[in-house]
Amino acid sequence: MASSRRLLRPFLYTSAAALAGGGALYYVYRPRKIPGTDPASVPPPQYTEDGRFSPPRFPLVKTRDEQITDLKRSSGAQYSLDTVRGITKGVLESLYKEELSVERQEKQEDAEPYDLLVVGGGATGTGIALDAATRGLKVALVEREDFASGTSSKSTKLVHGGVRYLEKAVWDLDYNQYKLVKEALRERKYFLDTAPHLSNWLPIMIPVQNWWQAPYFWAGTKFYDFLAGSEGIESSYFLTKSRALDAFPMLKKENLFGALVYYDGAHNDSRMNVSIAMTAALYGATVVNHIEVTSLEKDANGKLIGAKVKDRVQEKNGQEAQEFSIRTKGVINATGPFTDAIRKMDEPQTSEIVAPSSGVHVILPGYYSPSKMGLIDPKTSDGRVIFFLPWQGNTIAGTTDAPTAISQNPIAGEEEINWILSEIRGYLAPDLNVRRGDVLAAWSGIRPLVKDPHSKNTESLVRNHLITVSDSGLLTCAGGKWTTYRQMAEEAVDEAIKRYALKTSPLLQAPRISGSEMIDDAAPLDGTCQTHQVRLIGAHGFSNTLFINLIQHFGLESIVAKHLTESYGDRAWTVAALSAPTEQRYPVRGLKISALYPFIDGEIRYAVRHEYAQTAVDVLARRTRLAFLNAQAALEALPTVIDLMSEELHWDWKRQEKEWKDTVQFLASMGLAKSKLSVTRKDVENGKAGEYDEHERKLYSRHDRPADMMESDSKFSSGEKPIISRDSPVNK
Numbered sequence: 001m002a003s004s005r006r007l008l009r010p011f012l013y014t015s016a017a018a019l020a021g022g023g024a025l026y027y028v029y030r031p032r033k034i035p036g037t038d039p040a041s042v043p044p045p046q047y048t049e050d051g052r053f054s055p056p057r058f059p060l061v062k063t064r065d066e067q068i069t070d071l072k073r074s075s076g077a078q079y080s081l082d083t084v085r086g087i088t089k090g091v092l093e094s095l096y097k098e099e100l101s102v103e104r105q106e107k108q109e110d111a112e113p114y115d116l117l118v119v120g121g122g123a124t125g126t127g128i129a130l131d132a133a134t135r136g137l138k139v140a141l142v143e144r145e146d147f148a149s150g151t152s153s154k155s156t157k158l159v160h161g162g163v164r165y166l167e168k169a170v171w172d173l174d175y176n177q178y179k180l181v182k183e184a185l186r187e188r189k190y191f192l193d194t195a196p197h198l199s200n201w202l203p204i205m206i207p208v209q210n211w212w213q214a215p216y217f218w219a220g221t222k223f224y225d226f227l228a229g230s231e232g233i234e235s236s237y238f239l240t241k242s243r244a245l246d247a248f249p250m251l252k253k254e255n256l257f258g259a260l261v262y263y264d265g266a267h268n269d270s271r272m273n274v275s276i277a278m279t280a281a282l283y284g285a286t287v288v289n290h291i292e293v294t295s296l297e298k299d300a301n302g303k304l305i306g307a308k309v310k311d312r313v314q315e316k317n318g319q320e321a322q323e324f325s326i327r328t329k330g331v332i333n334a335t336g337p338f339t340d341a342i343r344k345m346d347e348p349q350t351s352e353i354v355a356p357s358s359g360v361h362v363i364l365p366g367y368y369s370p371s372k373m374g375l376i377d378p379k380t381s382d383g384r385v386i387f388f389l390p391w392q393g394n395t396i397a398g399t400t401d402a403p404t405a406i407s408q409n410p411i412a413g414e415e416e417i418n419w420i421l422s423e424i425r426g427y428l429a430p431d432l433n434v435r436r437g438d439v440l441a442a443w444s445g446i447r448p449l450v451k452d453p454h455s456k457n458t459e460s461l462v463r464n465h466l467i468t469v470s471d472s473g474l475l476t477c478a479g480g481k482w483t484t485y486r487q488m489a490e491e492a493v494d495e496a497i498k499r500y501a502l503k504t505s506p507l508l509q510a511p512r513i514s515g516s517e518m519i520d521d522a523a524p525l526d527g528t529c530q531t532h533q534v535r536l537i538g539a540h541g542f543s544n545t546l547f548i549n550l551i552q553h554f555g556l557e558s559i560v561a562k563h564l565t566e567s568y569g570d571r572a573w574t575v576a577a578l579s580a581p582t583e584q585r586y587p588v589r590g591l592k593i594s595a596l597y598p599f600i601d602g603e604i605r606y607a608v609r610h611e612y613a614q615t616a617v618d619v620l621a622r623r624t625r626l627a628f629l630n631a632q633a634a635l636e637a638l639p640t641v642i643d644l645m646s647e648e649l650h651w652d653w654k655r656q657e658k659e660w661k662d663t664v665q666f667l668a669s670m671g672l673a674k675s676k677l678s679v680t681r682k683d684v685e686n687g688k689a690g691e692y693d694e695h696e697r698k699l700y701s702r703h704d705r706p707a708d709m710m711e712s713d714s715k716f717s718s719g720e721k722p723i724i725s726r727d728s729p730v731n732k
Helices: 002-029 064-073 089-095 097-110 123-134 163-171 175-194 213-231 241-247 269-282 312-316 336-346 414-425 482-500 546-554 558-577 601-610 616-623 631-649 653-668 681-685
Strands: 116-119 139-143 199-208 237-240 258-267 286-289 291-298 304-311 324-327 331-333 354-364 374-377 386-391 394-398 441-450 465-469 474-479
Touching (some): 064 286, 064 324, 116 482, 123 139, 139 269, 163 213, 199 213, 199 241, 199 386, 213 258, 269 616, 304 331, 336 441, 336 474, 354 414, 386 414, 474 482, 546 558, 558 601, 601 616, 601 631, 616 653, 631 653
Antiparallel strands (some): 199 258, 237 258, 304 324, 354 394, 354 441, 374 386, 386 394
16 A cells, blocks of 8 residues: 555656646647638638629718718707808798708707717827727717827837836836736737737847846746736747847847747837727717817806817818817817817816827838847846837837927937937947938837826826816826727726716617628627727738739739738728729739839828828828838828829819928928928929938949949059059059
8 A cells, every 4th residue: 555655646746747747838839819810701802703803892981071060060050051052041041941941950950969079089089989989979089180190100019018017017016017017918919809900919039148137038028928818929938049140130149148039019000090090980980180179168067068179171271260169078188298288278277297208219221120020128228128120111219218398290309319229239230330321210209108186296107097087077088008098998988978977879780891791890889898899990801811812803013912901901902993003014003102112002092082181291101101111202202192182182282382391391300301301392303302412422332333343442543453552653
C-alpha cells in the first residue's frame, strides 16, 4: 500500500504539471478569430451565366440640404413656396388655400423637437449620435468645421489599451488606471469587429537593450495579453537579437539583446469618424457638418431648449448666412478642445475644465519601418513614450505631450519635430541618416485633458473621461481617447436619457446598411445600447480578398483596389463606379490625383455625394489622407480636387479662389514648407510647385548625368583624374 502511494504520488504530480503546462500552451496558442479573415457577411456580386452583372445597391443618406431642412423643421419655422417662387402669400392663399392648410398641418407635425442635439462631430460626438439613433431617439448633430477636423484626425492611429497606462497601474497601485486599460482592451475588440475594413491588428516591437529588461517586458506584455482575455488575439513573444533584426532591419544592432513583440490595433482615424457619422445618418440621425452654433436658447426657467446655428457654407459661397433655431429636449457638448467655449455660452462665469496638451506627429517615408511591424520606445530621453509605426504606406512617429493654447489648426513646432527625429535616431541603425528633409508632413493635435469641476483639487486631471451636467441642462462629455469613444458615447446617452426623461424604442424599420436582404440590421436594436455590434457602413461586404473582385470588374490598379477596400469596405464598389476611365489599356478606371499615392478621382465624387464633403480640405485631409501623408503632394493635387468639386458643387471662380487660399493655409499646419505658401494655382499647373530650394537640392543627386561615379559625389573637379594623385601634374 505504501509502495503504491509512493508510485502514485509522482504520477499525479507529473500529470498535474503536464495538464497545467498543456493548458497554458493551449491558452497561448489557441485558435484565434482574426478580424478581416472571415468571409464577407454579404458575398461580393458575381456574373450570371448569361454574363450579366448586378452591382450592390446600397441605401443612400439624405443630402446635406435635406438634413438642414430637417433641422429647420424642429423649430416649427414656416418655409412655404412663396419664398421660392416669389409669389405673394395673399395670391398663393387664394389659389392654393386648401393645399396650404394641409402643408401647415404637416409642418406642425414635423415641428416636434429633437430628443438630443449633439454639438461636435468628432469621434465622441458622432458616436453619441449613432448610439442615440440606434436606440430609437430623434437626434441631431452639428459640427462647426468638418467631421474629425480637430483631435479625432490627429491621433497616433492606434486602437490600444495602453501598455504605459498598465505600467503606471502596477507601479502606482492605481485601480483607475487598471480599469482604464481593461475598458480600452474590451473596446479595442468592438472597434475591430464593427469596422474591420478601417482597422487592423499590428505587432509592435519593444527593443530590449539589457538582459535584465527581458523578464520585465515579458511579464508586462503577458499581463497585457491576460487582461485582454477573450478580447485579445496573438500572444506577445520574445525575439532573439538576430530575429529582431530580421523583423525590423532598420534597428540599431549595438547594445541590442533582443525584443518583445505585443499586439495592438491600428486604424484610419478620420475615415473611421466619417463612417460613424454616415452610419448614424443612415439610422435616421440628422448629421450636418459646417454648421456653427452661435448661441444656446433657454426657456423662462433658464433650461436649455435649443440652439441658434448658421450654415458656414453659405458664407464660403459669398452669401449671408441666416441664423435659424433647432429645438431639442437636451443638448450634449462633445466639442473636444473647444468644450469650454460651449460651456461659457451656457454659463459665462463657469470655470474652465480643459487642460489642452499638444501632441506632435511627423510622417516619414515608408522605408523607415517594415510595412507590418511597429516600434515603441517605452522610455525616451525625457521619460516619455514614442511610437514609430507603419501607416498608409508611410511611417508615423510621435508623439509629444506639452501644454498648449487652443486653436483650430495648430502648427507643429520645429523643436518638437527635431526632438522626435532625435529620439528615432537613437533606435535606428547609425548608417540610416534620419534627415529633417525626409519629413513629408508634420502636425499638432490637441488632446483635451479635463479637470473635474467638482473635485476639491481643481488642478488634478481626470484619468479617463468626464460627464457633467450644468444647472441649465447642458450635458458635457469630454476627455477620453479614440479607443473608448463608443463607451463614452454609451455613458453620455445613458445620462441624457435619465436627465431629460427620454424614452427609447426598438428600431423596427432600420435600413439595410449592407445593401442586402441577407442581413437584418434591425435585429439587435431593441432600444438599449447595441453599438458594440452595430457594424459601420462598409463593413458588411468587406473581406481581405474583396480587392480582387474590384480589379476583375473595374480593371483597377492593384494598389488602388486594395486602398479602396481598406478605406471604404464594400462601398468601394460605388467609389470605383464613380471613377473615370483612364483611356489606357491598364488600369482601366481610376485617375490618380497624386502619382505617389493610390487616391483616385472617384473618391472625390463619392466624398461630395455620399459623405458631405464641402471643402477641398475636407477631401484632402479627412476623406482621403493625402494632406496627412505628404503636404507637398496635397498641394500639387489641389487643382484637380478643386476642379472635380467645382463640377459637383457648382462653385464659381470666387469660391474656387477661396478654396485655394484656405487649403494652402491649412497645409501650413500639415508641415508644408514656408517657401510654398505663396505658390499660386498657375504655379502648380506649370510645375513650379515642385521647384526646390537649396536645402532640398542637397537631399538628392538631382541633376548628375549617368556615370559610375556622379560628379556631385566625387572629391575631384570635373576633368581631373581620380586614380592619379591630386598633386600630379596631370591634375594641375
